[in-house]
Amino acid sequence: MEFSLNSPILFIIVGAILLLVTAQSVFFLVRAWKAGVEMGISKTKLRKTVISSAIFTIAPAVSILMGVIVLSKKLGLALPWLRLSVIGALTYELTAAENAANAAGTSLSDSATAVNGEQFLNIAIVMTLGIIVGLVLVPILCKRIQGGMDKMKKKDTKWGEIVTNALFMGMVSAFLGLIFCDISTGLSGWIKVFVMLVSAVCMALMGLLMKITKWQWLNDYALPICMLIGMASAIPITNWIG
Amino acid sequence: MKKRPYEEQIHIDGRVWGAIAGVAICAFPLLVAIIYQLKPDWGVVLKGLIGVAPIFWTVGLIEVFTYIPMLGAGSSYLAFVTGNITNLKAPCAMNAMENAEVKPGSKEGEIISTIAVATSSIVTILIIALGVLMIVPLTPVLESPTLTPAFDNILPALFGALGVVYISRNWKLAIAPVSVMLAIYIILPMLGVQGLDGLVGIFVPVGAIIAIAVARVLYKKGKI
Numbered sequence: 001m002e003f004s005l006n007s008p009i010l011f012i013i014v015g016a017i018l019l020l021v022t023a024q025s026v027f028f029l030v031r032a033w034k035a036g037v038e039m040g041i042s043k044t045k046l047r048k049t050v051i052s053s054a055i056f057t058i059a060p061a062v063s064i065l066m067g068v069i070v071l072s073k074k075l076g077l078a079l080p081w082l083r084l085s086v087i088g089a090l091t092y093e094l095t096a097a098e099n100a101a102n103a104a105g106t107s108l109s110d111s112a113t114a115v116n117g118e119q120f121l122n123i124a125i126v127m128t129l130g131i132i133v134g135l136v137l138v139p140i141l142c143k144r145i146q147g148g149m150d151k152m153k154k155k156d157t158k159w160g161e162i163v164t165n166a167l168f169m170g171m172v173s174a175f176l177g178l179i180f181c182d183i184s185t186g187l188s189g190w191i192k193v194f195v196m197l198v199s200a201v202c203m204a205l206m207g208l209l210m211k212i213t214k215w216q217w218l219n220d221y222a223l224p225i226c227m228l229i230g231m232a233s234a235i236p237i238t239n240w241i242g
Numbered sequence: 243m244k245k246r247p248y249e250e251q252i253h254i255d256g257r258v259w260g261a262i263a264g265v266a267i268c269a270f271p272l273l274v275a276i277i278y279q280l281k282p283d284w285g286v287v288l289k290g291l292i293g294v295a296p297i298f299w300t301v302g303l304i305e306v307f308t309y310i311p312m313l314g315a316g317s318s319y320l321a322f323v324t325g326n327i328t329n330l331k332a333p334c335a336m337n338a339m340e341n342a343e344v345k346p347g348s349k350e351g352e353i354i355s356t357i358a359v360a361t362s363s364i365v366t367i368l369i370i371a372l373g374v375l376m377i378v379p380l381t382p383v384l385e386s387p388t389l390t391p392a393f394d395n396i397l398p399a400l401f402g403a404l405g406v407v408y409i410s411r412n413w414k415l416a417i418a419p420v421s422v423m424l425a426i427y428i429i430l431p432m433l434g435v436q437g438l439d440g441l442v443g444i445f446v447p448v449g450a451i452i453a454i455a456v457a458r459v460l461y462k463k464g465k466i
Contacts, residue, residue: 014270029360049357053359066393087267089328121271121280131298142256166454178445228399234392
């Protein structure tokens with residue numbers, strides 16, 4: 001069969017893999033829901049978690065879709081569709097694809113020439129193996145790591161909770177730092193900082209609003225609303241100082 | 243047959259589904275090779291892997307140790323299959339646990355986090371699938387110069403809002419890691435160090451270790 005980047009057979013394979021991963025997600029959702037009900041968590045709380053998580057996901061998912069569009073110009077649609085729907089993240093997939101394309105003697109920016117079958121295969125293997133480590137290690141280490149955390153919490157519950165909070169803080173602090181990494185490039189490097197500030201002020205105002213009005217329902221939507229306002233603010237901010 | 247408790251069963255389910263998903267994901271290049279009768283050039287593959295594996299295998303290893311205690315078992319098994327952990331699944335789970343007023347690492351936290359990550363995974367797969375179906379009309383809209391800045395700034399918008407919640411609640415824990423990270427990300431680019439955005443996965447545990455060290459001192463002194 002002659003190779004084509006957008007051959008229907010590639011879409012069928014990707015569709016089948018994604019159906020399987022969706023089935024896994026549904027399985028975990030149902031299992032956790034049932035366990036939650038048995039544990040005494042109210043169905044309202046579980047339903048709210050589903051709805052707010054779904055709303056929260058929309059904007060980031062659309063930005064991931066933009067990554068699919070970027071990669072599709074060189075690699076066709078099927079491979080980027082698969083890669084950005086499972087395992088990886090945009091930063092990884094773009095780097096991996098560019099590295100693999102360079103090794104195969106081409107470049108992602110050269111969208112005028114399509115990759116041939118062999119180049120496509122080499123790129124697909126590099127993108128698959130380059131980030132396989134998490135998928136392999138989690139089944140081996142998850143129970144042990146959780147066991148360690150449980151032991152720590154049994155020994156000293158408060159300290160166990162502080163460690164979990166500290167891990168969250170590690171993630172938040174690294175990403176807050178990242179926002180400042182372009183400020184030495186001039187005023188345009190501050191765009192991310194201003195967007196972050198708009199979003200932060202919005203969240204603080206939401207907190208205040210919830211306190212004053214006692215609108216607890218707002219709690220479930222505050223983060224996605226502030227994220228969208230922050231993203232929207234990037235448009236005039238970029239126009240002014242970009 | 244006696245029913246296993248959730249916290250035991252989830253490890254069995256996670257391993258089985260992880261193995262199935264792993265085989266399925268690796269099957270893509272294999273099927274391409276079989277169907278089109280292509281042979282990989284292992285020299286090219288090795289050259290490509292040398293460019294990405296040292297960094298991303300290290301990041302992957304670090305992420306396993308960082309995110310499992312944060313997210314819990316069920317959501318970790320799922321998040322490491324469905325990906326986009328730092329930019330989507332972990333913040334989504336954090337937000338869900340915060341809203342549901344459950345503690346990360348508790349039994350309730352495990353349930354809420356798993357439901358959040360599963361929902362987020364399903365919605366992401368659906369949105370990307372819809373986007374792929376509608377790629378022709380969507381491309382000019384998503385790539386329009388008007389909308390591009392909004393999507394370029396999704397992480398600042400997300401972590402600005404998230405930062406307010408977590409820093410205001412744990413400000414004593416936050417001061418040291420946030421200061422160090424700001425110093426790293428402001429000073430190193432001034433010294434000509436480039437590509438720091440790709441290393442954020444490595445800086446997450448650095449921030450966490452600093453926060454844990456400070457927390458230990460404060461805890462021993464009875465200040466937190």
